[in-house]
Amino acid sequence: MMDYIRSVLSFIFAISVMYMLLDCEIMRKRDRYLLGLYVAIMLVCDGLVLLNLGYAQFMKLYPLLVHLPVFLAFVFISKFKPIKVFFILLTLIAISTSFSLVGLIISSFFDSSREIVNIVCYILYLPTGFIIYKYIRPPFLYMMNNTDKGWFGFCIIPLSYSILIYSIAKYDLDNVIIRPILKDAVLLFILTLSAYFLILRFFKQTREQITLQNEQNLLMTQVAAAQIHFESLEESQEKTMLYRHDMRHHLNLINSYLADNNQEAAQKYITEVEETINCAVVEKYCRNYTVNLILSSYIARAKNEQITVETQINLPQKNVVSDMDLCVIFANALENAISACKGIYGTNDRIIKIVSKVNNNKLYIQITNSFDGTIIFVDDMPISTDTNHGFGTKSIAAIAHKYGGMYSFTAEDRIFKTSIIL
Structure with missing residues (x-):
């Protein structure tokens, strides 16, 4: 009975x-129902095999009856991709x-009691789960989210261990207790544990390299954003100096019109000067001066490309x-949005919407744009096929991670949506 309990607890722990x-x-109800049906069918099939063939035969078929269905x-x-799921399995x-x-090693000091093996297993489940969640889960998730290379190599080590362990004992404790092969199994486990130590070390080094690359990309985009900021500021200052210089001439001409009692000409000239000044004024989209300069620059570019821009910004x-x-967020998102809209033939379909607001001390930014064609996603990140492109979304993701926020990129019904919560 204790063997059955240990097997059930081991299965629950692994899942x-x-x-x-x-x-x-699992977000969609349909997927939940399908998964529930799949699990029910699997349990019924496994139960029938267990009742008809017995526990020993069931354990021999365990990879086929349990491991394979769980993997699927x-x-x-x-x-994640199947190769990453296979590595985790x-x-x-x-x-x-x-x-x-571990239970067999301890039980070897007490006449190799099966009960001690089971009790040791019961004790290890909770602390091991905590250690995995606290120390192993973060580097594993980071690697799975940020790299697609090397996973076949990572699988070789645990796959070899699983095959050898299965060939030694067939998941039956009696085969290990009766036959003198415990030392071989322990040695194999130590080698595998050492290999996982090297894998985790490699994960750490890779994470540091990716972080450094993200920081470099972020620095590049910050420099680009700063350059746009200074260019906008310089242009605004130059226009201000120019209009201050020309103002004396404008006033002299208006005085001449008024001296000649030509009020109609004076009024017409004043209207023309006002229109010219209004075109030079930086439009105010938000109260943040620096961000407003960036928004003004990109929105002006969008309008020059005959793109309709809708804004709802409360920053x-x-x-x-x-x-x-x-x-960096607005510059990268709007750069990508303008580039996507330029690829649309009909100017009436070129639309960009910018929404930003603060709610419960959380900053919410969403930028949507229309697009033509197909956007390729890898691990929920859009991938650009152009050379030296694709860093913008990574920079946005890096900033979200920096502030412990959330981000998402979605494309549906020819609408691309960038959402950030910080």
């Missing part, structure tokens, strides 16, 4: 940790079998997010 490591989230289920609900197999090995003068980071 829970896989769900946690793969950061799964998580491929269905996970956002193999990792959980290695962790689960290690519980039995305070001071915010927890630095002005430079806000400029």
